[in-house]
Amino acid sequence: MKLKKVVSAAGLTALLAASLLTGCSQPDESDNSSKTVITLSGWGGNPVEKKLLEEVLDDFEKSHPNIDVRFNQISDQYMDVLKTRLIGGTAADVFYLDAFEAPGLIETGAIEPLDKYVTRDFDVDDFEKPMLDAFKDKGKTYGFPKDYSTLALFYNKKMFREAGIDGPPKTWEELEQDAKKLTKGKKVYGYGVMPQIERLYYMAQSQGGQVITNDRATFAEDRVARALQPILDMHLKDKTAAQASEVGSGSGGEMFGQGRAAMVMEGNWNIPFMEDTFPKIDYGTAELPTVNGKKGTMSFTVGYAMNAESKHKKASWELIKYLTGKEGMKTWTSKGFALPTRKSVAAELGYDKDPLRGPLVKGAKYATVWQDGPMLPIVMNNFNNQFLSAYLGERPLKEALKDAQRQANKEIKVAE
Amino acid sequence: MAKSSFSKKSRTEAGQGYLFMAPVLIILGIFVIAPILCAIYLSFHKVELLGGYNLEFRGLDNFMKITFDDRAHIALKNTVIYVVIVVPLQTLLALVLAASLNAGMKGEKFFRIVYFLPTLTSSAVLTLIFMWMYNQNGLINHILDTLHLPTYNWIGDPSVALLAIMIMNIWATAPFFMVIYLAALQDIPDSHYEAAELDGATGLQKFWHITVPNLRPVTSFVVIMGLIGTFQLFDQSYIFSGGSGGPNNSTLTVVLLIYQYAFKSLGTMGYATALAFLLAIIILVATLLQRKFSKEESLY
Known part of the structure; x- marks a missing residue:
């Protein structure tokens, strides 16, 4: 009797356990053909961009019949998902990598150095040097930039005409003067500002101060504070600058499109955005006004990188080579959603002569690339938090910067 | 043998x-x-x-690092402020809502459903809807403006951003506890109220001297669940600040900070687990204190 009970109990348990485990086995994705399947991860972008990428990938598959590329889209929290997948060993073979995040990831060894694959016909010297350098560490290249954008001044031509201003401001002083004429109370601001380091980095360093030195935050100094003070003055004293959330807009581009700011500093992405969302606004672009007589702007770039644990490194390189090669890049940037990082492609597509994109292309020469080592994400977070409180007038800028620097360096210590 | x-x-x-x-x-x-x-x-x-x-x-x-990490202190401060304000208010609101639904009005069932709706909605959706209402030109500022009250930049101003999340959460969580209170209210024997009426007690007196004491065990449960829930505030402040805890760290909570250290920055997983461990201890202590101060067992 007793034995029977025990046996039946054991049997029941085994049954339950077995039924639980059956869900875990996965059908193996085996290759019947000799085709190599590689995956590519990236964020989505708008439908037209997606179609362009599909086009480029189709072209690639046609010219490389033994490689099959699968595009895997990560729509939100791209870096978090990518890092988690890299840890779990399920990341794609090739993925988009923002230059800003590159150093941190390179440091861990999760990214394959690409130097050994590069051949002469790939023509590395054709790339814009600052964008290429953003993916380099200790002389090795870990990615090739697929496209970039700088910042340019977008200005509302109708508002400029109404205010009796001939053209876009050339210097920061002119911008301040024009903003006064363009501001209409709390309805329309002359300058739609983003009080964030990623947009102001070039300005912060315009007087010789350094935001980061040897992986430590060093921005709490007079030269940085002096360089950024004009932004605060425009918001607090002149009341001619505001950020998007102050007027109820979601972004700088939206603020500009809704006619709540006469000038904003945005990148190439704003051109298709304006076309789609606010086609009636008559606007122009210009190079950013000079600060202390010096030209400056930011440059944001994204590259293709290879997973160091990829099982198909040769095929992955073929893909990167094609996507960042002259042919692939030409198709990818042909519609103007992104600017080509290869000089030859840029010359062929003629964006430097485009009335709207010309100022963006001109900025590439003197732009500060948004990448400054592995600690930049920490520095950015702390800087932005404290800079905002100075921007809102809660405390003097110098004090806010000091606090931000102390906090950032503590956090860097925590991370080490 | x-x-x-x-x-x-x-x-x-x-x-x-x-x-x-x-x-x-x-x-x-x-x-x-x-x-x-x-x-x-x-x-x-x-x-x-x-x-x-x-x-x-x-x-x-890792535990030593917590002592000099300013953001951990800010996160802890924000979370404690949030708990201290939200738990009593949502408990009180839940009790008042439940009592009003138990008073025998017409259309009670209809209101019961209406009150419960916020709890049924996903918190992510709720947060997004509230963010539209909190917009500078949104509904809430519009109402404040028509009443000639000052308007706020709810999402961008560090001094009110946490408050905005509090209001939203009290509104969303109170109905859940209301249902629990409602069930408990219907368990209170009518004889108590009848006896009180014979003694000439007013409605308010009946509420304070019969309803509230009889609900004590349920209140204890509601407060403990509230404590645990509010200490673990994450999704609302994550969506509100786009994951940064801004503006100016004003919506940074402990769990959001843990998330940032675990998944955003590299190589700080150990530190994140130390913070999580600390949070678990804080919640445990808070719960024990709550139990000590309310002698709930006496009623059962």
């Missing part, structure tokens, strides 16, 4: 019991107990997950 056979029998019975419980024990062990032990283990190490798994024993280093 008899004694030993008895103990043998009880032993086999216990064995059978465990055998029957085995599926649950295994699942709990793998998915609940093991992760907790693993987290405690990790909190004493520097954990490098990317580019080759790497564990380095650091002793109490």
Whole structure:
């Protein structure tokens, strides 16, 4: 009797356990053909961009019949998902990598150095040097930039005409003067500002101060504070600058499109955005006004990188080579959603002569690339938090910067 | 002899019991107990997950780091302020709502459903809707403006951003506890109220001297659940600030900070687990204190 009970109990348990485990086995994705399947991860972008990428990938598959590329889209929290997948060993073979995040990831060894694959016909010297350098560490290249954008001044031509201003401001002083004429109370601001380091980095360093030195935050100094003070003055004293959330807009581009700011500093992405969302606004672009007589702007770039644990490194390189090669890049940037990082492609597509994109292309020469080592994400977070409180007038800028620097360096210590 | 056979029998019975419980024990062990032990283990190490798994024993280093990490202090302060304000208010609101629904009005069922709706909606959706209402030109500022009250930049101004989340959460969580109160209210015997009426008690007196004391065990439950829930505030402040805890760290909560250290920055997983461990201890202490101050068992 007793034995029977025990046996039946054991049997029941085994049954339950077995039924639980059956869900875990996965059908193996085996290759019947000799085709190599590689995956590519990236964020989505708008439908037209997606179609362009599909086009480029189709072209690639046609010219490389033994490689099959699968595009895997990560729509939100791209870096978090990518890092988690890299840890779990399920990341794609090739993925988009923002230059800003590159150093941190390179440091861990999760990214394959690409130097050994590069051949002469790939023509590395054709790339814009600052964008290429953003993916380099200790002389090795870990990615090739697929496209970039700088910042340019977008200005509302109708508002400029109404205010009796001939053209876009050339210097920061002119911008301040024009903003006064363009501001209409709390309805329309002359300058739609983003009080964030990623947009102001070039300005912060315009007087010789350094935001980061040897992986430590060093921005709490007079030269940085002096360089950024004009932004605060425009918001607090002149009341001619505001950020998007102050007027109820979601972004700088939206603020500009809704006619709540006469000038904003945005990148190439704003051109298709304006076309789609606010086609009636008559606007122009210009190079950013000079600060202390010096030209400056930011440059944001994204590259293709290879997973160091990829099982198909040769095929992955073929893909990167094609996507960042002259042919692939030409198709990818042909519609103007992104600017080509290869000089030859840029010359062929003629964006430097485009009335709207010309100022963006001109900025590439003197732009500060948004990448400054592995600690930049920490520095950015702390800087932005404290800079905002100075921007809102809660405390003097110098004090806010000091606090931000102390906090950032503590956090860097925590991370080490 | 008899004694030993008895103990043998009880032993086999216990064995059978465990055998029957085995599926649950295994699942709990793998998915609940093991992760907790693993987290405690990790909190004493520097954990490098990317580019080759790497564990380095650091002793109490991670816990020491908490003492000089300003953002951890800010997160803890924000969370405590949030708990201290939200828990009493949502408990009170839940009680008032439940009492009003129990008063025997017409259309009680309809209101019961209407009140409960916010709880049924996903918190992510709620947050997004509230963010539109909190917009500078949104509904809430519009109402404040028509009433000639000052308007706020709810999302961008550090001094009100946390308050905005509090209002939203009290509104969304109170109905859930209201339902629990409602069930408890219907359990209070009518004879108590009748006796009070004979003594000439007013409605308010009946509420304070009969309803509230009779609800004490439920209140205790509601407060403990509220404490645990509010200490773990994450999704609302994550969506509100786009994951940064801004503006100016004003919506940074402990769980959001843990998330940032675990998944945003590299190589700080060990520190994140130390913070999580600390939060668990804080919640435990808060719950124990709450139990000490309310003598709930006396009623059952």
